[in-house]
Amino acid sequence: MPRWNSCNILDGLTGTHRLWHFAAKGDGFALDREYPTKAGEAVPARLSAKSWSSLWRKKLNVAWLPPENVFLKVVELPGSNFEETLTMVELQLEKLSPIPVTQIVWTLHTLPRRAATLPDGTVENLQTVVVVIVERHVVEEFLGQLESRDYLTDRLEMPVLDQLEAVEAATDGVWIYPSVIAGQNAALVAWWLGGALRDLSLVTLPPEGSIGESLKSQFARLAWAGELEGWLTAHPQWHLVADVVQAGLWQGPLREQLGEDVRVVTPLPPVELAGRTARRAAAASDRGSLLPAEFAARYHVQFVDRLWLRGLLAVGVLYMVVVGIYFAFLFFPMFGLDSQTEATEQQVRAQGGSFTNALQLKARYEVLKERQDLKFAALDCWQLIADRLPAGVSLQRLSFSDGKKLSLNGVVPASDINKIIDFDDSLRKATTKSGEPMFDPTAGDPFSERQIGNDVTWNFGLLLKHTESLK
Numbered sequence: 485m486p487r488w489n490s491c492n493i494l495d496g497l498t499g500t501h502r503l504w505h506f507a508a509k510g511d512g513f514a515l516d517r518e519y520p521t522k523a524g525e526a527v528p529a530r531l532s533a534k535s536w537s538s539l540w541r542k543k544l545n546v547a548w549l550p551p552e553n554v555f556l557k558v559v560e561l562p563g564s565n566f567e568e569t570l571t572m573v574e575l576q577l578e579k580l581s582p583i584p585v586t587q588i589v590w591t592l593h594t595l596p597r598r599a600a601t602l603p604d605g606t607v608e609n610l611q612t613v614v615v616v617i618v619e620r621h622v623v624e625e626f627l628g629q630l631e632s633r634d635y636l637t638d639r640l641e642m643p644v645l646d647q648l649e650a651v652e653a654a655t656d657g658v659w660i661y662p663s664v665i666a667g668q669n670a671a672l673v674a675w676w677l678g679g680a681l682r683d684l685s686l687v688t689l690p691p692e693g694s695i696g697e698s699l700k701s702q703f704a705r706l707a708w709a710g711e712l713e714g715w716l717t718a719h720p721q722w723h724l725v726a727d728v729v730q731a732g733l734w735q736g737p738l739r740e741q742l743g744e745d746v747r748v749v750t751p752l753p754p755v756e757l758a759g760r761t762a763r764r765a766a767a768a769s770d771r772g773s774l775l776p777a778e779f780a781a782r783y784h785v786q787f788v789d790r791l792w793l794r795g796l797l798a799v800g801v802l803y804m805v806v807v808g809i810y811f812a813f814l815f816f817p818m819f820g821l822d823s824q825t826e827a828t829e830q831q832v833r834a835q836g837g838s839f840t841n842a843l844q845l846k847a848r849y850e851v852l853k854e855r856q857d858l859k860f861a862a863l864d865c866w867q868l869i870a871d872r873l874p875a876g877v878s879l880q881r882l883s884f885s886d887g888k889k890l891s892l893n894g895v896v897p898a899s900d901i902n903k904i905i906d907f908d909d910s911l912r913k914a915t916t917k918s919g920e921p922m923f924d925p926t927a928g929d930p931f932s933e934r935q936i937g938n939d940v941t942w943n944f945g946l947l948l949k950h951t952e953s954l955k
Contacts, residue, residue, distance in 0.1 A: 488766045489541040490516070492532050493758040494635055495548050495643075496523075504758040505531050513762045515755060527635040534636075534787055535794070546765045547630055547637040549774065552666050554642065555582055555617040556684040563609035566769055569594060573615055581617050590617045591772045593645045595681055612681050616642055618774060627779055636783045639765045640774040646760035647725070648674060648681065650752055657721035660687075660738070661751070662730040669733065673703075675710060675720070682715040689733075700741040722746045861948055865890050868922070872910050874903040891929070893943035898935060904942045905931065911946055924949045 491513050493504045501521045506513035519528060532545055557580050561572050573592050577585050595612040623640065630637055647661060656679070661672040669689040675682045687702045689695050710716030724734055724746050731748050738746045752760070773780075862884045869892070873879060879894040896904050908931045914922045929945030 487542065488544050491544040491546065491762040491766060492527075493546050493548065493761055494527065494532075494630070494637070495754065495758065496550065496629075501525075502754070503527060503531065504755060504762075506759065506762045513759060513766070515759065518755065524633065526633050529634065532635050534790075536791060538787075544639070544762075544766060545635065545637045546639045546641055546761060547626075547635065548643050548761070549618065549623070549626060549640045551642070551644065551663065551672075553619055553622045556642075556644075556672075557615040557617065558681055558684050559613050559615060560610050560680070561613055563611045566594070566772065569611070569613060570771060573613060577615075580615055583617065583619055587620055588617050589620050589623050589774050589776055590615060591774050592616065593772075595649065610680075614645060614648070614681070614684065616645075616774065620776070623774060623776065624779075627775075636786070637775065638780075638783075639768070641761050641765055643757050643761055644672060646757050646764060647752060649760070655721075655723075656718075657723055659723045659725055659749075660734065662724070662726045662734050671734065673706065675706070675716070677710075677715055677717070677720065682713075683710060696737045696741045699737055703741075723749050725749045725751045727751065861888075864922075865948075868911065868914055872907060872914075874900070874907055876900055877903055877907065888948045889928070890923075890946040890948070891943070892945070893941065895939050895941050898938055898940050901933060901940050901942075904933070904940075908944050921949055923947060 491506045503519040507516040593614045659674040883891045923946040927947040931944040
């Protein structure tokens with residue numbers, strides 16, 4: 485049995501029309517509220533409609549089926565589980581039903597078991613089953629009325645079954661349950677004998693004429709049927725389960741025709757009857773339901789579709805909220821962001837001039853610094869050449885270009901060419917005051933020579949490695 489969180493019982497039988505909402509409590513249900521409704525009025529959606537929460541907080545909607553066109557039949561079967569009992573009744577259905585089985589919906593209700601003693605002395609466990617049979621078109625019309633009231637029921641139940649269970653099984657006798665069926669006074673008659681329910685019959689009061697004579701003839705036929713079937717073996721006691729109004733209508737004619745006292749029993753209050761129906765419906769099997777399978781399937785599909793639509797609507801609303809927040813941040817002041825941005829921009833504009841001036845001064849400083857470094861580099865190179873130029877060597881041209889490249893050429897007698905080679909090697913190995921190489925040994929123009937007569941013209945080039953390190 486699924487764990488139900490709540491149960492609704494809709495009573496459309498009386499003129500008041502009521503809805504009881506029960507909340508799960510322990511192994512049963514406790515009344516949460518009673519909601520009066522009017523005929524044809526929609527049932528409050530907050531009580532009966534199912535939503536996403538119904539997936540984990542299951543809700544059971546039950547409606548009381550009007551007794552008109554409902555046929556009740558009592559059968560006695562061997563004790564068994566519900567599935568096997570359902571199969572046994574189904575095999576006898578054509579014999580039990582007054583209507584073709586293709587035109588009915590039916591269910592059964594099992595009353596407490598009793599032990600029966602057979603003629604040979606053996607004890608056989610039997611169970612009493614009440615078979616409920618209703619014409620299909622009656623059920624479909626009733627479900628259509630419920631749908632027009634926005635009440636999609638999960639089960640259809642007969643409250644008379646709960647009224648029957650309230651009878652003390654040990655109290656044998658005839659129990660009469662008066663009611664108004666289709667505008668006519670009638671009563672359901674239950675025959676309890678030997679600790680078991682033997683028969684259920686319907687008697688009616690004529691709209692005019694002798695009420696007593698009509699009741700006498702109807703009860704006589706029921707008694708004869710019980711004697712023929714063998715279960716009416718003793719004079720029964722008579723019980724009238726009715727309120728004050730119904731008791732006043734039935735008690736006098738019954739005493740007059742039966743010639744004996746009729747015990748009046750107060751019926752269960754409607755709210756207690758609804759609570760019993762809620763507990764019975766919550767524990768019942770899905771197979772034992774008067775609700776046609778196609779209606780149950782359609783209600784389930786509608787429930788799933790409604791969940792999908794609500795889910796998509798929620799996603800759409802969430803998307804619109806996110807987009808709205810995005811545009812709010814984008815176009816409107818939020819938490820002072822725009823004012824902070826404007827203040828920062830004004831500050832940048834105010835400091836823009838001084839920042840530009842600082843950049844210009846920095847650039848000028850770097851140009852002047854570079855000029856100064858080149859000037860000292862050229863002087864250092866000139867001093868180095870003057871110190872290391874060999875005697876007898878003629879230096880014709882010295883150039884210092886691009887602030888890094890030093891080019892030398894001149895004339896030397898052919899016999900002194902080695903002096904120029906040593907001079908070139910000495911310059912390439914020269915170091916600064918900090919001990920770092922002054923020229924890049926792998927760069928510059930290599931030493932070259934050309935002999936003209938007794939003299940040799942020479943040239944080579946050097947590349948400063950670190951201009952700033954010459955100071």
